[in-house]
Amino acid sequence: xxxxxxxxxxxxxxxxxxxxxxxxxxxxxxxxxxxxxxxxxxxxxxxxxxxxxxxxxxxxxxxxxxxxxxxxxxxxxxxxxxxxxxxxxxxxxxxxxxxxxxxxxxxxxxxxxxxxxxxxxxxxxxxxxxxxxxxxxxxxx
Amino acid sequence: xxxxxxxxxxxxxxxxxxxxxxxxxxxxxxxxxxxxxxxxxxxxxxxxxxxxxxxxxxxxxxxxxxxxxxxxxxxxxxxxxxxxxxxxxxxxxxxxxxxxxxxxxxxxxxxxxxxxxxxxxxxxxxxxxxxxxxxxxxxxxxxxxxxxxxxxxxxxxxx
Numbered sequence: 001x002x003x004x005x006x007x008x009x010x011x012x013x014x015x016x017x018x019x020x021x022x023x024x025x026x027x028x029x030x031x032x033x034x035x036x037x038x039x040x041x042x043x044x045x046x047x048x049x050x051x052x053x054x055x056x057x058x059x060x061x062x063x064x065x066x067x068x069x070x071x072x073x074x075x076x077x078x079x080x081x082x083x084x085x086x087x088x089x090x091x092x093x094x095x096x097x098x099x100x101x102x103x104x105x106x107x108x109x110x111x112x113x114x115x116x117x118x119x120x121x122x123x124x125x126x127x128x129x130x131x132x133x134x135x136x137x138x139x140x141x
Numbered sequence: 142x143x144x145x146x147x148x149x150x151x152x153x154x155x156x157x158x159x160x161x162x163x164x165x166x167x168x169x170x171x172x173x174x175x176x177x178x179x180x181x182x183x184x185x186x187x188x189x190x191x192x193x194x195x196x197x198x199x200x201x202x203x204x205x206x207x208x209x210x211x212x213x214x215x216x217x218x219x220x221x222x223x224x225x226x227x228x229x230x231x232x233x234x235x236x237x238x239x240x241x242x243x244x245x246x247x248x249x250x251x252x253x254x255x256x257x258x259x260x261x262x263x264x265x266x267x268x269x270x271x272x273x274x275x276x277x278x279x280x281x282x283x284x285x286x287x288x289x290x291x292x293x294x295x296x297x298x299x300x
Contacts, residue, residue: 021216021220024220024223024224025223027223027224028219028223031223031228032223032228032230033230034232036232036261036263036273037230037232037275039261040219040258040259040261040273040275041219041223041258043219043255043256043258043261044216044219044220044223044258047212047216047256047257047258048212048213048216048220048258051209051212065158065161068158069158069159072155072158072159078256079252081256082251082252082253082255082256082262083252085255085261086251086252086255086261086262086263089261089262089263089264089273090263090264092263093263093264099232099234099273100232101232101233101234102230102231102232102233102277106231108230108231108232111234113234113263113264113271114234114236115264115266115271116236116264116266116267116269116271
């Protein structure tokens with residue numbers, strides 16, 4: 001059994017697979033109708049694209065320092081990308097409060113996103129009240 | 142104290158991996174840098190169980206491979222949808238209950254939802270996560286099957 005060939009074959013399959021998923025993710029960004037659905041498509045590149053490409057490179061690297069760094073890269077990528085995705089989605093939600101949603105007859109229509117109590121607005125009001133009470137206290141002193 | 146030592150060890154390990162220098166002088170300098178940073182972090186009073194979750198690493202050996210497999214499955218699903226000429230999407234926004242006790246556990250749950258393509262957490266309020274799903278079946282799957290919620294609970298150690 002030729003291990004060299006097996007290793008190269010496996011890593012090439014993973015690199016090509018990762019490239020394919022990244023490409024499909026890009027195609028999805030073009031095909032999807034609104035920002036949220038486009039972000040779903042983009043997450044293909046973030047997850048499978050990154051995992052397969054970095055995994056393929058790890059196989060090429062073997063048990064070396066390079067592989068350790070690739071593992072760290074993947075680790076940090078998988079921890080940070082949901083945070084940026086969430087920040088983008090939250091920003092989009094703050095902007096319009098509506099998202100394209102499917103209706104019962106199967107058509108898509110912009111629909112208001114039903115959120116729990118608007119805690120941000122309540123927080124801002126509470127902060128302002130606290131600041132006012134500090135100002136009152138200071139003026140009395 | 143335990144967390145400070147753990148933080149220092151992990152940082153030194155990271156330093157060794159990233160630097161690739163294994164001579165006495167440089168390794169000593171690296172150790173001094175790590176000790177210095179642990180001291181600064183200690184002075185900032187930022188060492189606690191959340192800054193460095195040691196307790197999650199062991200139980201994580203079950204959770205992370207499971208999550209990886211979920212990511213692979215949903216990636217294939219979304220790729221099929223994108224490549225389908227009819228683009229069979231039915232975007233839906235649902236509220237998913239998060240039963241984790243700690244904030245850290247809920248962050249892991251919300252991030253796990255976002256990491257699996259086809260579902261994405263857009264808003265969070267105490268124990269409710271507002272999730273945008275690419276298809277209605279994906280949203281129903283998350284509502285009717287609380288496997289991910291349970292597994293994150295187990296990871297967190299609250300059930």
